[in-house]
Amino acid sequence: MFLHNFKYRIKCIVKDKQMMFWTLLFPIILATLFNLAFSNISSAEKFTKIKIGIVKDSDYNNNKDFVEFLESASNHKKDDHENKLFDIKYGSRLEAERLLEDGKVEGYIYFENGTKLVVKKSGIYQTIIKSVIDDYTQSISTIGTISKYSNGADKNILRESISNRVDYMKEVSTSRSAPNTTVNYFYTLIAMTCFYGGFLGLKEVTSIQANQSTQGARINVAPTHKLKMFFGSMLAATVIQIIDIILLLIYLMFILKVDFGNQVLFVLLTCIIGSITGVSFGTFIASIVKKGEGIKVGILIGFSMTMSFLSGLMYDKMKYIVNENAPILSYLNPVNLITDAFYSLYYYSDHKQYFIDISVLCLFPVVFSIITYFVLRRQRYANI
Amino acid sequence: MQIFKAYFKVIYKNLTQMLIYVGVFFALTLTLANTYENPAKTGFVGTKVNIAIINQDQDSILMSGLKDYLSKNANIVNIQDDTQKLQDALFFREIEYIVRLPKGFTEGLINNKEIKLEKTNVPDSTNAIYVDSLVNKYLNTVTTYINNMNGASHEQIVKYVKSDLDQTTEVKLKNTSNDISKNERCEFYFNFLAYSLFTILILGVGVVMMVFNNEDLKKRNFCSPKRLNNISFQLIFGNVSFAIIAWFIMVVASFIMFGSVMFSLRGVMFLVNSFVFAITALSISFLISNLIKSKNAMSAVSNVFSLGTGFISGVFVPQALLGKTVLTFASFTPTYWYVKSNNLITKMDNINMDNMAPVFANMLIMIGFAIAVLAVSLVYIKQKRMSK
Numbered sequence: 001m002f003l004h005n006f007k008y009r010i011k012c013i014v015k016d017k018q019m020m021f022w023t024l025l026f027p028i029i030l031a032t033l034f035n036l037a038f039s040n041i042s043s044a045e046k047f048t049k050i051k052i053g054i055v056k057d058s059d060y061n062n063n064k065d066f067v068e069f070l071e072s073a074s075n076h077k078k079d080d081h082e083n084k085l086f087d088i089k090y091g092s093r094l095e096a097e098r099l100l101e102d103g104k105v106e107g108y109i110y111f112e113n114g115t116k117l118v119v120k121k122s123g124i125y126q127t128i129i130k131s132v133i134d135d136y137t138q139s140i141s142t143i144g145t146i147s148k149y150s151n152g153a154d155k156n157i158l159r160e161s162i163s164n165r166v167d168y169m170k171e172v173s174t175s176r177s178a179p180n181t182t183v184n185y186f187y188t189l190i191a192m193t194c195f196y197g198g199f200l201g202l203k204e205v206t207s208i209q210a211n212q213s214t215q216g217a218r219i220n221v222a223p224t225h226k227l228k229m230f231f232g233s234m235l236a237a238t239v240i241q242i243i244d245i246i247l248l249l250i251y252l253m254f255i256l257k258v259d260f261g262n263q264v265l266f267v268l269l270t271c272i273i274g275s276i277t278g279v280s281f282g283t284f285i286a287s288i289v290k291k292g293e294g295i296k297v298g299i300l301i302g303f304s305m306t307m308s309f310l311s312g313l314m315y316d317k318m319k320y321i322v323n324e325n326a327p328i329l330s331y332l333n334p335v336n337l338i339t340d341a342f343y344s345l346y347y348y349s350d351h352k353q354y355f356i357d358i359s360v361l362c363l364f365p366v367v368f369s370i371i372t373y374f375v376l377r378r379q380r381y382a383n384i
Numbered sequence: 385m386q387i388f389k390a391y392f393k394v395i396y397k398n399l400t401q402m403l404i405y406v407g408v409f410f411a412l413t414l415t416l417a418n419t420y421e422n423p424a425k426t427g428f429v430g431t432k433v434n435i436a437i438i439n440q441d442q443d444s445i446l447m448s449g450l451k452d453y454l455s456k457n458a459n460i461v462n463i464q465d466d467t468q469k470l471q472d473a474l475f476f477r478e479i480e481y482i483v484r485l486p487k488g489f490t491e492g493l494i495n496n497k498e499i500k501l502e503k504t505n506v507p508d509s510t511n512a513i514y515v516d517s518l519v520n521k522y523l524n525t526v527t528t529y530i531n532n533m534n535g536a537s538h539e540q541i542v543k544y545v546k547s548d549l550d551q552t553t554e555v556k557l558k559n560t561s562n563d564i565s566k567n568e569r570c571e572f573y574f575n576f577l578a579y580s581l582f583t584i585l586i587l588g589v590g591v592v593m594m595v596f597n598n599e600d601l602k603k604r605n606f607c608s609p610k611r612l613n614n615i616s617f618q619l620i621f622g623n624v625s626f627a628i629i630a631w632f633i634m635v636v637a638s639f640i641m642f643g644s645v646m647f648s649l650r651g652v653m654f655l656v657n658s659f660v661f662a663i664t665a666l667s668i669s670f671l672i673s674n675l676i677k678s679k680n681a682m683s684a685v686s687n688v689f690s691l692g693t694g695f696i697s698g699v700f701v702p703q704a705l706l707g708k709t710v711l712t713f714a715s716f717t718p719t720y721w722y723v724k725s726n727n728l729i730t731k732m733d734n735i736n737m738d739n740m741a742p743v744f745a746n747m748l749i750m751i752g753f754a755i756a757v758l759a760v761s762l763v764y765i766k767q768k769r770m771s772k
Contacts, residue, residue, distance in 0.1 A: 018680045028647045029688055033695035044705055047510040085513075101733075118556045119428060121564060126555070127431040128514050131457075133553040135521060141548040142525055149544075150533045161528055168523045169516050170500035171507075174467055174485070179475040247772055320476035347475060353468065357537065 002226065002232050008235035009204070019199060024244045027193040031186065033241035037255045038182040049087040050125050053096040053108030063111045069136050070109075079185055083133065109133065176261055176349050181316050183346055184339065186258045188313040191338035193248055194274035195304035201282025202300060204233040205376070206293055211384050220381070230376065234283065241275040246293075261346040266354065270345075273361055274338040280368035281334070287375040307335035319343075337361040385566040387605075387615055391592050391622030398591045401683070402584045410637060413573045417641040419721035428555040432459045433511040435481040436470065444490040446526055449542035453522050453549060454483075458515060474504060481505045481515045493523065494530060519554040525549065534688050567650070570642040572728040574654050577634055578719050581662060585669040586686035590621055594682070595675035623666060631662040649735045655742060657729065658746045661722040667754040668718070671761040703727060718753040721746040 015021060054060070054067065070086065089105060096108035100120055107119035107129050115133050119126040143158045206212045208230055210220040219229060249271060252258045260267050282300060289296050305313075310333055312319035319339065323330045330336045332380075337357045344354040395402075435458045442550060454460060460477050463469055492499030501519065505512035524546060529541045536544075546636055566708040595601065596619060599736045605615060635658060639646045646654070672689070676682050696710050697719035703711065714720040725746040732739055 021684050026684070026687070027694070033692055037695045037701040037706065039710075040707050041701060041705050045506055045509040045511070047508055048511050103731075113742045114554070116554050116556060118558060120430065120558045122429045122557070124431040124510050124514060125435075126428070128510070128517075130428075130430065130553055130555055131514065131517060131521075134549075134551060135517075137551045138521070138525070141551050142544075144527055144767075145544050145548060146529065146532050147407045158528075158532060161531060162524070165520060165524050166498075166527070167516075168501050168520055172502040172504055174504060175475075177472050179471075179477075181475065181477065184475075245474070254408075278701065317476050318480075320472060320478060323472065325479075347471060348468065 002228060005224075005229060005232035006236050009233045010240065012207075013200060013203070013240050014237060016203070019203065023193070023199060023241065025197045025249050026242075027189060027196070031248065031252055031256060032187055032191065034182075034185050035258075038185065039047045041182060043179065047068050048126060049084060051089065051105045052129055053091060053099050053105040055087045055093045055096050055108060055110035056090045057093065057110075059111035063115070066111075066136055070132065085128070091109075121251040174349065175347050177259060177346050178203045179347070180259070182310050183259055184319065184343060186252055186256075187342035188308055188311045188319075188335070188338045188345075190245065190248060190252070190271065191274060191311060191335045192304060192313055192341065193245060194271070194278040194338055195307065195335055196280060197237070197244070197275050197278030198282030198300050199297070199306060200237035200241055200287065201234070201279040201284075202286040202293075202296055203282075204230075205286035205372070206235045206296075208233060209379070210377075210381050212293065217384060226377070234279065237282075238276055238279050241279050242272055245271045245275050259346060261344065266345050266351075267342065268357065270338060270341045273358060273365075274275060274334075275363060277334050277338070277365045277368070279288045280365040280372070283372045284368035287372045288290065304335065307333050311336040311339040331360055334361060334364045337364075385618060387596075387610075387618035388622050388625075391619065391626070394595050395588055395626060398587070401598045402587050405580050405583050405587075406578065406633065413576060413637065413641065416569055416572060418658065428557045430457065431514075433481060433515055434459045434461050434477075434479045435483065435515055436463045436473070436479045438462055438465050438470075438482065438484045440487050441485045441489045445538040445542055446490055446493065447485060449526075449545060450519070450522050453546070454518060457518050470504070474506070477506070480509065480511045483515075484521065493527065495770065497525070520548065564686075566642060566645055567730045570638065570645045570651075570654065571726050573638055573641065574658055574726050575699045575723050577658055578661060578665075578697070578722055579690050579699050581630060581634050581658075582665045582669075582690040582693065582719070583686050584634075585627060585662070586672055586689060587682065588630065589666065589669040590625055590673040590676065590682040590686065591679065592622070592626075593619075593670070594676070594679065597674070600761065610676070621672060627662050627666040631659060634658075647736045650729055651734070653729045653735065653740070654726065657722060657725045657743065657747065660750050664718040664722075664750045664754040664757075669756045669759075671757050671764070674764055676759050693717045696720075698723045698727075718750045721749045721753075 054070075060067070070090065089099060091099070093110060096105070096118075099105045100108055100118065103120075106123075106125040108118050109117070110116050110127075115137070117126075117130055117133060119129070139162050142162065143155060146158055147155060152231070178241055207215045208219055208226075210217040220226075246268075249267070253260060281303075285303070286296055286301050309315075310318060310322050310329070319330075319336065322333075322336070330340070337360055341354055341357040341361070344351070344357060348354070396485075428506050437460055439447065439451075441447060442494075450459070457751065458481075461473070463473050463479065470482055474482065482504040486499060486502060489499050489501065491497070501523075503512075503516070503519075505515070522545065525545045529536060529544055533541070545605045596605075605614070635655060638651075638654070642651075645651050645747065668689075672685055673682075676685055690738070693714070696706070696714040697703070697717055698706060698711075698714070699719065703720075703723060711720070728739075728746075729735075730765060
């Protein structure tokens, strides 16, 4: 009997096209869109050669030293001559002006009582151009100061020692992977999909409650044990939800190539617990809200979208803002816990945070299920 | 005008779902308008990168000099020295660069021993390269003094270095009369409008057309004494008025949020552009409403369509950051041309017929879309009627 119910509930769910769209197809479409939109986004941060213009006029010839400095010192990595800081265009003042106007250069340099920089807006590229020009005048100042205070210092030797720069920086990474912001969107998407499993839970409760659906009424007069029935329904919903999530995960991992930090088993564990939480959240909402199905669905969407928003589905930094300003809220939000579990696997070098997230997350389905059980049990209807 | 009235009765009955999209749109754009910075700055302002400094070395004079120098050229954010907290801050770009001064660094610097600072940053980022150059500049200047000026005290060296590094170049900010930051916010408003307005139009037109396309209702309407032409005319009139009302409600807030932009020629261009888009979106919504049969499918299609076109056309992520293939694909949707025009309108320094030409060309493309899609839906409707 149990197997019979289980089988038919599975059929009912899979044949519900609308349900399958929202729980399976929609997340896959959204993931594809995320991938299309975000695949290039880190290029905004990545350094590209700064295009600058230099005005070539009579004053230019008096500043050959500076131009040489600009051309040579513009390697930002000493051993790599390809990595020039600037891409320099030369021309008359008018040409430079036009290049700037058309956005072909970030700024141009001209010489008139010193070096002058003209830019169109304040930004990091303009700041770098300025800092390199500053560097030159600052070095001259250093040479001046040293020759002034220590007698007999040879200017050429000084110049030599200034141009022999030491790189004092050593890159150290404390995390497992690069801080790639876009992965968080995909993690939140999985967490959201887990909670879309709530639709399945909701559907199962609706179809078992006599006052919600005719099917529920029919089941209620059957002599089958209700808990057994309900258990079969829930198992069907959970199984379908887990399959949905795993399909999404396969799509993300192998087709979109989203980085999960090579810990497949932990990722799977998160997905399974997340799915159970999502489905039980749906049953919880369905049982405590005593209104029609439309309102239940509305509440479910409202909650899952708000929780997803707070975990960074629409704006990745939201997760950080909540975590910094209201850490309790980030532990009370199961969507965030799922997201954070993925994030910890991807980014942290140890599993401490992951296990905290998973342990707290496990409490949610337990609480949801207990409440659902106490609301649903022994429901009797004098009339419907 | 019974049919026209009935049109808006149906809209009214289904208003909640549409109002949610209006609400989200206003909430988002209002938050944006409120985070608006004071545009009072007239000169060039250097960009300051957010960094964290963790000192595990002693508090030496040389190192506090470094800290002073960095605090002038970057924002030093105070974050406690906790690996997880620092990692989080870096991941979400609260800071972009972490410098760690290891034990014995000052000693090493003085004695020319090679001890390096440890940095953690977003790999290859422009900001990191800038901070690298700042730190290296300071430390190299200090060692130049140590090596070439025997007997100078550390206080003296820091003083000299400070006066050297205070040398700065004059930067001229080309005066453009337009306030770029405000224009960009206005641009975001109108770009985002593409998503919200599109969804609302698909939902609204869809729900009404579904009612009027209902088999029984249609039969009943056909045997009424109204002529078919009249019925169609009232429906079209209803659709167009609905689109105009929706468009009007959505753009009206822009006058409050970005008054100075909206009451200029630039604002007029934004309005005209969005109006043309609204008409194109209406035409597409009309086609969709004829193809789709159930209300549930409607909300699925409206979501996928408006989100989909939005994502690939640069509504949520700027077009400049999208891949070439994506943009080629997007150019088959009107949203792409709409957003493209918005970008152009934002960037223009002065608006005249010459530089407006591409914007008008984009509008023509959108109108082309509208006509083509309308033709397809008319053919489809006619065929469906004939086949019965």
